Amino acid sequence: MKKNITINMQGRLYAIDEDAYDLLKQYEDSLRNYFACKEGGHEIVDDIEARIAELFDEVVASGKAAIDISDVQDIIGRMGNPQEMDGTDDEEEAHTQADGKTGTASSVFEQLKRVLLRPGKRLYRDTDNKKVAGVMAGLAHYYGGDVTWWRLAAITIPLVLVCCHLHHIVFYWILAYFILGITLPPAYSPEDRLRMNGRDVNPQNIAEEVTADSVNQAQPQPRQRGGCLSTLGEMILFGVKLVMWLTAVAVVLGCLWLLVMLLLLLFVPSLTIFNGAGVAFSWMEHPWVGSIGLVSLGLFISLIVFGLTSSLRSRHNPNLSLSGASRLALALLLVASLTGAIACGTIIISNLAEQRSLHIQRQNEMWIKNNTHNGFYIDDDEWSYMKANGWTLLQGDNCNDRYTASGEYYTGNEDKRYLDCYDENGAQLYRMERTDSLQEKGTYTLTAVVRSDGPGAFVYALADGKIYRAEIPAEGNTGGTLWQEAKATTQVTGDRPARLLTKIAEANDGNGYGWCKVEIKGIKASRVVRYGVTTVPGITKSHFDGTWFSATDFRLAKD
Structure with a gap:
C-alpha cells in the first residue's frame, strides 16, 4: 500500500504516489539549479513543467487513477534532447574545443596544474560508496583508478611509515585525511555526482542520474553473507573507523591540552616543564606572539568542533551541509590557524x-x-673527606676535577675514601697537604700507605725549612x-691485628x-710539620711517569 498525494501543476491537480513525487521534485530542483545561472532560466523551467503537465494528462487519459514512479521515470526519459531545452551547449562545446587546441602549447606549469587539478571534474566525498568518510572514493573518481587500490594505499603507507619510525608523518597523514573529511563536500545531489564523475551538467544527464538513483533506491541489493575474507575485511574496516574516530577525539583533546599548556607557558611557566625561578615569557620582547598564539589555537579548536558538528548534521540532513565556498574557507582557516599556533608556540617554547638554559647555566656557575x-x-x-681529615689542595692541574677516590682501599672496604689522582696522559701536577702542630720539639717519622x-710520585714532609721525601713504589693495582x-x-688469631x-x-x-707502606724517618721539627703527596717537580725533583697514584693513612709519630 502506497501513500498518494495531490499536487497542483500549471493549474491542474494530479494524484501521484509519494515516491513518484519525490523523484519528480528532485528532477525539477536539479533543472532549476542548472538553469538558475542562465538567461531566461525561469521561463525554461516553466516550459519544462508545462510539458510535464501535458505528459501527466496523457497518463491520466489512459485511465490511471494516480501517477506512479514508473510514469515519472518514463516522462523524464521522454523530455527530449537537452539542446532543445538549452541552446548554449553547442557554443560551450565549441569554446571547449578551442580551449583544448590552445592548451597544447601551455607551459609546464599549466600541464602540471592539469594533472593535479583535473579539468572537467570536481573533488567530492563519494558518500554512496564510502567506507569511512568517502574521501578515498572521491579521490578515485577525481584521479581515476580502482577505489580498492586507493584504500589499500591509505592503509599501507602509514604502516610502512610506522615501520620506518616516522610516526610524526603518520600523524600528519591521519590529520590530512581528517581535514579532507571535514572540508570536502559530499556528493549528495545529482549535479554533484555528475561533476564528481566529470560529466556535463545538462538536463539529459540530470534526468539519467535522477532516474538511475531512483532505480537503485527502489531495488536495493540484498546483503549477502561473505566468507572469511569478507569478515576479515569488515573487521579491518571497523578498526580503521575506530582509529579515525579516536584520532579525531585525540586531536580535539590534544588541542585543548595545548591550549592549557600555552596558557601555562605564558602566565605560569613554573608549573610546566620550564620550572625554575626567573623563567617567564618575555611579553615585552614578543608583544604579539602570545596573543596571536592563543587566538590561533582557540580558532583551530573551534573550527575542528564546528567541522565535526557540521559533518554529523549533514549525515542526517544533506540540506544542512556546507557549501563548497564554506568548506574551502574552513580548510584555509584550519591551515592558517594551525600554522599560526605552531609558529607562535615554537617562538614561545624557544624563548x-x-x-x-640561561637559568641552568647560572645555577651551574x-x-x-x-x-x-x-x-x-x-x-x-x-x-x-678533605675537610674532615684536614687536607688542603695546593695544586691540582690536569687532575680532571678528581682529587680523591674510593672502591680499592687496601682492606677491601669499598666505601673508604683516600687521596687519588688520575690523568690518562700522566700530566697531572698534584699537591695535597696537611699540617700537624707539635707538642714538643724532636725527631719524627711519617708513615703512609700508598700505591702508583x-x-x-712522592710522599713528602716540610719541617723547619727542610724537605723530606720518599718515592711511592710503582706496584700497580694488584699485589703490593x-x-x-x-x-x-x-699465625692467625682472634685478635684485631690478625x-x-x-x-x-x-x-x-x-x-x-698494590698498596705499599712507606716511611720518612729523621724529620727534625720544632713546632709544625707539613706533609702530603705530590707530583710537582719543584718538590720531587723528578718527572711523574705514570697515570695515577693513591695515598692514605698518614701518621706522624715522635721517635
Whole structure:
C-alpha cells in the first residue's frame, strides 16, 4: 500500500504516489539549479513543467487513477534532447574545443596544474560508496583508478611509515585525511555526482542520474553473507573507523591540552616543564606572539568542533551541509590557524627554553662557585673527606676535577675514601697537604700507605725549612708489599691485628690492590710539620711517569 498525494501543476491537480513525487521534485530542483545561472532560466523551467503537465494528462487519459514512479521515470526519459531545452551547449562545446587546441602549447606549469587539478571534474566525498568518510572514493573518481587500490594505499603507507619510525608523518597523514573529511563536500545531489564523475551538467544527464538513483533506491541489493575474507575485511574496516574516530577525539583533546599548556607557558611557566625561578615569557620582547598564539589555537579548536558538528548534521540532513565556498574557507582557516599556533608556540617554547638554559647555566656557575676551594672545583663528597681529615689542595692541574677516590682501599672496604689522582696522559701536577702542630720539639717519622702505576710520585714532609721525601713504589693495582706481608702471615688469631691482616690478604679476590707502606724517618721539627703527596717537580725533583697514584693513612709519630 502506497501513500498518494495531490499536487497542483500549471493549474491542474494530479494524484501521484509519494515516491513518484519525490523523484519528480528532485528532477525539477536539479533543472532549476542548472538553469538558475542562465538567461531566461525561469521561463525554461516553466516550459519544462508545462510539458510535464501535458505528459501527466496523457497518463491520466489512459485511465490511471494516480501517477506512479514508473510514469515519472518514463516522462523524464521522454523530455527530449537537452539542446532543445538549452541552446548554449553547442557554443560551450565549441569554446571547449578551442580551449583544448590552445592548451597544447601551455607551459609546464599549466600541464602540471592539469594533472593535479583535473579539468572537467570536481573533488567530492563519494558518500554512496564510502567506507569511512568517502574521501578515498572521491579521490578515485577525481584521479581515476580502482577505489580498492586507493584504500589499500591509505592503509599501507602509514604502516610502512610506522615501520620506518616516522610516526610524526603518520600523524600528519591521519590529520590530512581528517581535514579532507571535514572540508570536502559530499556528493549528495545529482549535479554533484555528475561533476564528481566529470560529466556535463545538462538536463539529459540530470534526468539519467535522477532516474538511475531512483532505480537503485527502489531495488536495493540484498546483503549477502561473505566468507572469511569478507569478515576479515569488515573487521579491518571497523578498526580503521575506530582509529579515525579516536584520532579525531585525540586531536580535539590534544588541542585543548595545548591550549592549557600555552596558557601555562605564558602566565605560569613554573608549573610546566620550564620550572625554575626567573623563567617567564618575555611579553615585552614578543608583544604579539602570545596573543596571536592563543587566538590561533582557540580558532583551530573551534573550527575542528564546528567541522565535526557540521559533518554529523549533514549525515542526517544533506540540506544542512556546507557549501563548497564554506568548506574551502574552513580548510584555509584550519591551515592558517594551525600554522599560526605552531609558529607562535615554537617562538614561545624557544624563548622559555633559552631562559631555562640561561637559568641552568647560572645555577651551574653558582654551584661551581660554592664548590670552589682554594681556586679548585671540588665536589661535595671529596670536600667533606678533605675537610674532615684536614687536607688542603695546593695544586691540582690536569687532575680532571678528581682529587680523591674510593672502591680499592687496601682492606677491601669499598666505601673508604683516600687521596687519588688520575690523568690518562700522566700530566697531572698534584699537591695535597696537611699540617700537624707539635707538642714538643724532636725527631719524627711519617708513615703512609700508598700505591702508583709509575715512578715520580712522592710522599713528602716540610719541617723547619727542610724537605723530606720518599718515592711511592710503582706496584700497580694488584699485589703490593702490604698485601705480600699479610699473605705471608701464617699465625692467625682472634685478635684485631690478625683480622686486619686477613682482610688485606683477601682484598681484590685475594690479589691485593698494590698498596705499599712507606716511611720518612729523621724529620727534625720544632713546632709544625707539613706533609702530603705530590707530583710537582719543584718538590720531587723528578718527572711523574705514570697515570695515577693513591695515598692514605698518614701518621706522624715522635721517635
